[in-house]
Amino acid sequence: MLYALNTEGKLQSLYQMSKQEISAIKRQMFRCPTCNEPLQVRAGLKVIPHFSHPPKSDCASMKKGESLEHETGKWALYEWLFEQGYEVHLEPYIEEIQQRADVLMKHNGKKLALEYQCSTIPIREVRKRTAAYKKIEVFPLWILGMKHFQRSGPEQILLNDFIRSFLYFWHNSYHLLFFDTSSKRIIRVSHIRSIGMRQNYGSIHSIPISEALFPNFFFQTTLQIH
Structure with missing residues (x-):
């Protein structure tokens, strides 16, 4: 995993840290x-720097088999x-629905769960998680990984x-949201309209995440999941 709790109880990430900085910590x-077990920093010439559980750990986070894109994106x-x-909050467990959100936030007194979906899962699972939130x-804000962004023309x-x-x-x-971890850009496809079996027109707007302000980029008015 790319992040862990430090001695002050704050989240520490290896994301974008230099070799010297990683060596120092x-x-x-x-x-x-997730489980509060001690972790070790693993780094070397052939591995991506990460925090590692003990070999016999039974932590739930180890069983999810998350991709580097998903961890980095979260x-x-x-x-x-x-x-x-x-x-x-990062990866909080919500006891009421026995579900762990990727990111949980509060905005104007309301809770939102950001789910960064990189893999393809059954549609019934998407609907189940959405209904539970x-x-x-809790408003579910699904953001897709770039595997799902298949552009066939300028628009x-x-x-x-x-x-x-x-x-x-x-x-x-209709609108869709994407996040590109490699370029660190948020992409919103707006005014989507079908022109064939899979072909759709849409206005594609991309912005560096460092320049995007929440909720300006996501919410221009009330948003409803379809």
Whole structure:
């Protein structure tokens, strides 16, 4: 994993740290934010720097098999919101629905769960998670990884049934949200309209995450999941 709790109980990330910085913290004590087990810093010429559990650990975070893109994306979104002064939590477990959000935040007194979806999962699972959040009045904000961003022209994007399950509706049109961890850009596809089986027109707007302010980029008015 790319982040852990330091001795002050704050999240520490290896994301974008230099070799010298990583070497300097190797002897410090870190704990897993999920299970509270001690972690070690692993870094070398052939491995991406990360925090490692003991070999026989039974931590739930080890069983998820998350990709580097997913871990990096979650941390970047958490850090982006934290730096804007929001009350935000990384991977909190929500007991009421027995579900762990990627990022949980508060905005104008309301809770939002940001889910960074890189892999393809059953559509019924997307609907189940969405319904569970809505049941406890947490708004689910699904943001897709770039594997799902299939552009077929300057203003054309390919959509299958899985990607359509993440459509949002506001300003009388449909929208999709993406995050590119490599370029650190948030992408919003707006005013989506179908022109064929998978072909769709849409206005594609991309902005560096460092220049995007929440909620300006996501919410221009009330947002509803389709």
